Amino acid sequence: MSIKNKTSNKKKTFKIKIKKGDTVQVISGAYKGTSGEVVKVFPGKNKAVVENVNIRKKHTKPTNEAPGGINDISTPIDISNLMLVDPKTGEPTRTGRKLVDGKLVRYAKKSGEIIK
Numbered sequence: 001m002s003i004k005n006k007t008s009n010k011k012k013t014f015k016i017k018i019k020k021g022d023t024v025q026v027i028s029g030a031y032k033g034t035s036g037e038v039v040k041v042f043p044g045k046n047k048a049v050v051e052n053v054n055i056r057k058k059h060t061k062p063t064n065e066a067p068g069g070i071n072d073i074s075t076p077i078d079i080s081n082l083m084l085v086d087p088k089t090g091e092p093t094r095t096g097r098k099l100v101d102g103k104l105v106r107y108a109k110k111s112g113e114i115i116k
Helices: none
Strands: 023-026 035-042 047-050 055-060 069-074 082-084 095-100 103-108
Touching: 023 047
Parallel strands: none
Antiparallel strands: 023 035, 023 082, 035 047, 055 069, 095 103
């Protein structure tokens, strides 16, 4: 009788360094070089929705509230394909955390500027 190795199919999640409202730039994929604001973050899936990035067509039926048609929607993109934009220089940068006045704040590693 053989014993099967039990492995979980759960995706490993990492610390998300991007928040809603941040300006990010796409660093790989079809939309490479495009930047936009983060609309929503899905930490469990390691994905984020960025406006005007990863656009797809969605067909909707007409309802009492809204007319039907073909709409453009932004779909989630993987966090690993995004990089935060430095508020000082406007270039993509990595982020760090440091204590300022007893609070942990994010800062851009390229310029040292605090990210709000």
